[in-house]
Amino acid sequence: MRRGIVVGVAAVAAVGIGAGVVLGLQPGKKEPVQFETAAVKRGRLAAWVTATGTVSPRVTVQVGSQVSGRILEMLADFNSRVTKGQLIARIDPQLFATEVAQARANLVSAQAGVKGAEAQLADSKRQFERSSSLAERKLVAQAEADSALAAMQSAEANLASNKAKLEQARAALERAQTNLAYTKIVSPIDGVVISRDVDVGQTVAASLQAPTLFTIAEDLRKMEVHTSVAESDVGRLAPEMKVEFTVDAFPGERFGGVVKEVRYSPTTVQNVVTYDAVVSVENPELKLRPGMTADVSFLIEEQADVLMVPNAALRFRPPEEFLAQARAQLERGGAGAASAGDAPAERRTERAAGGGGKRPLWRLGPDGKPQAVRVDLGISDGRNTAVSGPGLKEGDLMIVGTLSGDEPAPAARPMQRGRFL
Structure with a gap:
């Protein structure tokens, strides 16, 4: 995972930082200190989270099979456009067609069983009515009438049982027909096939869970x-x-x-x-x-129309000799300077979007020496940070680094390098 605060200076006023190098004699040494500078720019700045x-x-829909069997035909492939209800594959239906035929025969048998039970019940009712009439006239024993009643009740139960078997046969036929229909794999949505996981001749097993045949994006x-x-x-x-x-x-x-x-x-x-x-x-x-x-x-x-500096200016820390001079300037009441004894810039965390806080930055003075300036920090895009503060204006040269030099040079002589940070 990569994250952070990056980028986004608008093109219309990007912080193209024209950098320069300024030479200044480092106290107590013959060779000068070369300061790399970047001008404060005004423009549009955006903060991002990455x-x-x-x-x-x-x-995305995974199309599976609800029955097991051998893939007989594939009618869709990678990148195929499909519509809802379109046939995209077929599983060998022979076994399921046989089950349908068997279930249909069982249904016919159950229907016949119901008709036989109905006839038996009708006969039992006639026997019971005749026996009851004869028993009332004392022509037959009461036991014979009771036996006829039991036979009629048994016939009623047999009819109810056969009717239940008939419903079971109908359900079995519907199930067999449904399984036969499941051998036709159809697209559930309009979309594009982005994955095909089976080939013709491959056997799929749906005993535990439906195997995935296709993946379709809507x-x-x-x-x-x-x-x-x-x-x-x-x-x-x-x-x-x-x-x-x-x-x-x-x-x-x-x-x-x-x-x-x-x-x-x-x-x-x-x-x-x-x-x-x-x-x-x-x-x-x-x-x-x-x-x-x-x-x-x-x-x-x-934010539009804000002053900004490259983040390198936030990390710059001048040599100790210049820090001592900055402290002395503060003791004399130097205007616009910030405490040079603040925590080093490299120890501070650069603020992200909606940042804030104060920070001493180093501006190149008229004498070619660093001057500490306290600024308020705004948003940052990871390369540039919005700044504001008393006396800070567009075009001020902020120090972003030092370069070693071998030859003496006059202090505060700018050397344009034409480089962008």
């Missing part, structure tokens, strides 16, 4: 990027936030999108917690493909 992600379709013109955002950055994200990203397949092109949702469920890998931020992306030209790795930048904050 993460890595994977491109995927918005809707619409590749509408994609998503699932990103892993660090827990330290996830609080800055919000739905509808603008997003830019790149993929290796098109290194010179930036794609856009918006944050769809930031999911609450965390992912923990080796004690590193990340959250899934889902980015909605339009893909009209079908350049983006499922599975592509994306380097994603979330636009956290953007």
Whole structure:
């Protein structure tokens, strides 16, 4: 997972930092100290949170088989466009057709059994009525009438049993017909086949779970990027936030999108917690493909017309001799200077988007020597940071580093190098 705060100075006023080198005699030494400088620029600055992600379709359906058997025919392949209900594969139906025929025969047998039970019940009722009439007239024993009643009740139970068997036979036939229909694999959605996992002649077994035959993406013109955002950055994200990203397949092109949702469920890998931020992306030209790795930048904050310096100016610390001079200047009440005894810049963390705080920077004075200036820090894009403070103006030369020199040179003589940081 890659993350951080990167980039985004707008092109219209980018911090193209024209660097220069200024020579100043280091106290107590013959050879001069060469200061590399960069001018304070004014322009547009944007702060980003970065993460890595994977491109995927918005809707992906795995098409499986609900019956076991041998693949008889494949009617779709990779990249095939399919419609809902379209036949895309067939499993050998012979065994299932036989089961349907057997179930149909069992149904006919059950129907005959019901008819036989109905006839038996009708005969039992007649016998019971005759025996009851004779018993009332004392022409037969009461036991004979009771026996006829029991026979009639048994016939009623037999009819109910045969009717239940008939329903079972009907259900078995429906099941056999359904299994036969399952031998025809159809697409559940309109989309594109992005994966085919079986071949003709291969046997699939659906005893435990449905084996996957195809994977179909609903619409590749509408994609998503699932990103892993660090827990330290996830609080800055919000739905509808603008997003830019790149993929290796098109290194010179930036794609856009918006944050769809930031999911609450965390992912923990080796004690590193990340959250899934889902980015909605339009893909009209079908350049983006499922599975592509994306380097994603979330636009956290953007400011126009701000003063900015390269981050190298925040890390610069002059030699001890100049620090002593800066302290002496402070003791004499030098205007606009900050405490030279502040913690070294290299020990401080550069502020990210929505940063803030104060920091002493080093400006090249008229005498060619460093002057400490306290500034307020704003947002940063990882290369440049917004700054403000009393006396700070566009064009001021901020010291970003030193270069060693071998020949003496007059102090404060600028040497333009035409380089951009």
